[in-house]
Amino acid sequence: MTTNDESQPATEDRTRAQLIVLAIFGAIVFLLLSAASGVLGPFVVALIIAYLMAPVVRALQRRGVPRWLGILLIFVVMAVAMFAALSFIVPRVTASVASLGALGHKILLDLPAWLTSIGAPAGVVDAVSQAIDAALAAAANAGAGGLIGPAIRFLFGAFSLVISYVFAPFFIFYVLNDSEGLVASFDHRLPPAWRADVWAMLSIPDRAAKQWLKATVLQGLVMGGLSGASMIVLGVIFGDAFFNATLLLMVISFFAEFIPIIGPLIPLIVATLVGLSVGPAAAIAAFVVFAILQQIEANIVAPRIEGKALALHPALVLAVLILGFEIAGLVGALFATLFTSIILISGQYAFRRASGLIDPPPPPLATPVPEPLDQGSVPGIPRQTA
Numbered sequence: 001m002t003t004n005d006e007s008q009p010a011t012e013d014r015t016r017a018q019l020i021v022l023a024i025f026g027a028i029v030f031l032l033l034s035a036a037s038g039v040l041g042p043f044v045v046a047l048i049i050a051y052l053m054a055p056v057v058r059a060l061q062r063r064g065v066p067r068w069l070g071i072l073l074i075f076v077v078m079a080v081a082m083f084a085a086l087s088f089i090v091p092r093v094t095a096s097v098a099s100l101g102a103l104g105h106k107i108l109l110d111l112p113a114w115l116t117s118i119g120a121p122a123g124v125v126d127a128v129s130q131a132i133d134a135a136l137a138a139a140a141n142a143g144a145g146g147l148i149g150p151a152i153r154f155l156f157g158a159f160s161l162v163i164s165y166v167f168a169p170f171f172i173f174y175v176l177n178d179s180e181g182l183v184a185s186f187d188h189r190l191p192p193a194w195r196a197d198v199w200a201m202l203s204i205p206d207r208a209a210k211q212w213l214k215a216t217v218l219q220g221l222v223m224g225g226l227s228g229a230s231m232i233v234l235g236v237i238f239g240d241a242f243f244n245a246t247l248l249l250m251v252i253s254f255f256a257e258f259i260p261i262i263g264p265l266i267p268l269i270v271a272t273l274v275g276l277s278v279g280p281a282a283a284i285a286a287f288v289v290f291a292i293l294q295q296i297e298a299n300i301v302a303p304r305i306e307g308k309a310l311a312l313h314p315a316l317v318l319a320v321l322i323l324g325f326e327i328a329g330l331v332g333a334l335f336a337t338l339f340t341s342i343i344l345i346s347g348q349y350a351f352r353r354a355s356g357l358i359d360p361p362p363p364p365l366a367t368p369v370p371e372p373l374d375q376g377s378v379p380g381i382p383r384q385t386a
Contacts, residue, residue, distance in 0.1 A: 046169075046175075047175070049172055050179075051209070053071070053074050057074065068173075068177055071176050071177060075169065089247065093247060093248050095244075096244060096245045096247065096248035097248065100248075100274070103273060103276065104273070107276060109132070111128060111132065112125050112128055112132070196361045196362065197353060199361075200361040201349065201350070204342060204345050204349060205346070209342075215305050216257050216258055219302060219305050220258070223257055224251070224253045226253075227250055227253035227290070227293065230249075230289050230293060231249050234275075234285060234289065241275075241278050242278075248270070249271060252267050252270055260321070262321065264293075267293070267294075268287065268290040268291060268293075268294055272286050312340060316340070320339075320340045
């Protein structure tokens with residue numbers, strides 16, 4: 001009969017072998033994904049959309065709607081919303097952007113005269129004039145054909161992406177339609193000793209993503225509404241230039257909330273540019289109004305909505321924003337703080353479990369189905385509150 005002392009080394013050897021196999025398999029998957037990184041974007045987007053759609057699909061299923069029909073209904077609603085955005089919002093935002101572009105061109109042309117009027121040295125005025133002429137000439141050359149070669153290369157390179165996006169809706173449909181089967185299959189392949197910790201680790205990004213998305217969208221809606229109201233008030237005082245850019249500022253203010261610290265500065269800059277198209281008084285008024293909005297966002301809106309659920313030190317936020325932008329461009333900057341929070345919380349959980357500082361989490365159900373994690377907390381890590 002085998003004693004506990006004799007079985008413990010065998011268990012440790014088996015666990016070590018499982019970890020080695022898992023590490024090798026993870027390395028192979030990483031290499032394959034790295035090789036195909038150029039076409040992974042559509043599938044990442046598809047997974048994000050499927051993740052956002054899953055609660056709605058489950059809610060419809062609880063009301064007696066078949067999963068496949070619920071998925072198709074959501075696709076129809078998304079298509080109608082996209083058509084409405086393309087037909088109403090996009091043209092108006094595009095027109096506002098074009099107006100701002102023309103304003104920027106005018107400001108550049110008038111800059112030497114303004115420098116002369118305030119008594120700037122002639123050498124400075126000449127240097128600025130030459131820099132502006134060079135910039136405008138480079139832009140004209142690019143518009144005249146300098147971008148044709150890169151555009152052609154981009155079109156050929158984008159062909160695989162287009163094909164991927166064509167198949168993305170089918171990918172979303174199959175993932176959502178059999179999500180419970182995928183979860184059960186994954187669960188049954190986990191070693192019994194790992195199941196509790198694996199599901200606890202998976203609950204961390206799920207909860208963090210829900211908290212981050214809910215807080216950011218709500219903040220964006222609040223700041224978009226405040227920006228729209230401010231532009232209307234400025235329009236009443238200074239004229240149609242602010243009215244025409246109201247929708248643009250609302251859209252910018254909404255998406256700026258996805259970029260912490262730096263993002264809220266963007267509406268301030270754009271509103272000031274709109275004010276410059278009217279005059280110095282309008283520019284100063286727009287700057288003051290949106291500077292006040294930025295302080296409201298930083299000291300009232302964000303603390304009350306976001307709390308400290310994903311709170312990071314400002315220095316760390318700036319560092320991860322730069323790193324995220326370097327790795328994945330604008331998308332990397334948008335999700336940098338979320339990924340950083342997930343990594344830090346996951347690392348904290350793994351370290352505390354490995355060190356024996358917290359007890360193992362309770363075993364999950366036989367066939368677990370992830371539930372909204374706002375109703376619970378990550379095992380071993382207390383929920384942070386505002």
